[in-house]
Amino acid sequence: MGDCGTGYHGKHLKAAIDYIKASEKTDGGRLVGGINCQPDFAYERMKSTKVKFGKTDKRQAYHFIISFGEGEVDDDTAFEITQRFAKEYIGNEYEVVFSVHNNTDHKHGHIIFNSVNMVNGKKYRYEKGDWAKYIQPLTNRLCEEYGLSTIDISADGKGINERYKDWNPYRDGKFIWKDMVMRDVYSCIVQASTYDSFLELMEEKGYTIKQGKHMAVMMPGMKRYMRIDTWGSEYTKERITERIREESIADYKPQKERSQPKIVYCKFTRYKRAKLTGLQKKYFAKLYRTGKLKKKSYSQAWKYRDDIKKMHKLHAQYTFLSKYGIKDIEELNDRWQVLDDKRKSINREISRVRRGEKASEKLFKALEKIDELSESENCYIRGDDFFKEEHEQYVQPSDEIKNQGYTVDEIRSLKEHYKNKYAELRSMLKDVKKQLKIADEIIREENEKSERSIEEVREEKQTKERDKQPQK
Missing domain, CATH: 1.10.287 (Helix Hairpins)
Structure with a gap:
């Protein structure tokens, strides 16, 4: 379970909502839901609430991510857990949109909810320690109900994944820090538009960053820096830069300017006129015999009103027969x-x-x-x-x-x-x-x-x- 950053600027909120609803990530939109709003109108509802209470500045929304182990859960179960978490933790006084992304090996749920209470106009406050006191215990309870792995919460709020309880404390601690840091790195990649903004988002989360040949990060409470490129080829500086381009929520913003269309290649094929069927020939012959294929001059149309009406009728009949190939x-x-x-x-x-x-x-x-x-x-x-x-x-x-x-x-x-x-x-x-x-x-x-x-x-x-x- 992770919080996806300290906040969104107003201009990014719609892009963030569009990102978590992306059709190609949510089984064509099937794995998308909302509380107190329809998902397609979530941004408008949130914005309306902010304007109503005069709280359109600072933090716009909160974004939680629930990650599941590879192959641990199916789409519908992941969606049900995400929905239940949103209802039980956030309640009924905030607009919420949630989804499950199933386009990667590790399914994960996204929850975005308005920072402003739609009933009393108060802003939601995320206090230090809320994760250990409220959020993770709720996540554990839901996971236990579905037979999934949980995380133990100690007095200082640090968690140990159940699957690694038999490890020694050093390795347990190293694993859980890595797990949390990886989630933060992923969430910042999604939000960032450039590598520099990725670093800024990491710093906003409280990370101290060392840059050189290898990038290393340290969170308050960690005893030493952690190199992220040791996790694999997906976490090198070059690959992170590529992933920002591939996964940035900025890609889901509406295009303000569109390039002018250009003809780069044109090909056409000549087709011989199809032979007329018997019924078509009959109506074509009517047009020809009455001389209506070549229209009379409309300068004296009043003289030929009946002929013109007849010509239009015959032309419509012939076009109808030809259009449907009626024989x-x-x-x-x-x-x-x-x-x-x-x-x-x-x-x-x-x-x-x-x-x-x-x-x-x-x-x-x-x-x-x-x-x-x-x-x-x-x-x-x-x-x-x-x-x-x-x-x-x-x-x-x-x-x-x-x-x-x-x-x-x-x-x-x-x-x-x-x-x-x-x-x-x-x-x-x-x-x-x-x-x-x-x-x-x-x-x-x-x-x-x-x-x-x-x-x-x-x-x-x-x-x-x-x-x-x-x-x-």
Whole structure:
């Protein structure tokens, strides 16, 4: 169990949260959870709490790491332990986001929680000795429940890993210092953007650093310096510098500037036009025979209004048949059925969106009230008591949203989501209906032609029979 540093600057908090939620490290986001906030909105909730109580400076959050031995625990158990630790140690008065990273041999849980209490606005204080007094005993109890190794806590707060109890005190002490120092080195690599900032973060944790051919560190309480490059090739200065580039949480910050796209290579292949099917030829021939392939001048369009409408209709029908490669009336009927099923599916999705929107209607009305009174509220905050009545009206919808476990920004985002989703579905439905209309027109025309052909055959047969009859 380790604390990942003395604090985050505000600009780093979002990057830190994004880092522990990284999809490639958390089984596609499955191993991510939150307390008092949705993980996707954790930063916004924490920031909102800080602004509410006027505590946006100094330490922004705390970051704990729970490390598990190689092969000692599966993903779900590690996630359950991390979640239980967060609930029992941090409680229900802080916004918390937690995750398990399973992309390395040693699974480890990450916990980030707001430094400001969301109920009373007080800042969390990590006192010296809390690790031995509260944190490690809780970790040990949880590990014992799951049959995992624990760490003994002595009177001075030093721990000895159970798997090494049979070692002599010198070796036990050396091991546990190494274990803790390795965790601190890892956490600083994650936070650092350069090798120099890595050294600064180590010093902030209380380490004294010797630099030369080999880097050595010493923590208060250690009897001598410890060389970290003796741990293996991953801990040389060169490799640490590389790991900072590979693992830095700065990599998860949104890009402010994007380089202009450049065409570096372009290749194209010429394709011969596909041969037209029978049904396609028929509609192409209609366009050709009526001279509509070459549009008439629109300077006298009023003279050709009906012709132009007919041309657009034929062009739409021909494009429809070509788009779906329809060869005969059977395939046309099949395509109609597919489009009709799609229409029904979109209508069901629209109904689902409408139900979701209806369920949040009270929250959306509260948001509208907040927006309506926002200017008055700003004046009241600046000291204008003239708007006291509006302020009281503003507090009610704000509390209503808060009591439902949301922030104003989250409700605004949810409303925008429903609006965009509904517009997208309406656009899809409009396109499907348009294609269904074209298919209906073609089917009707083909059926009419078929009926006329049958009638013509019947009349021709009757004419022949009459001709065969002897004249009187």
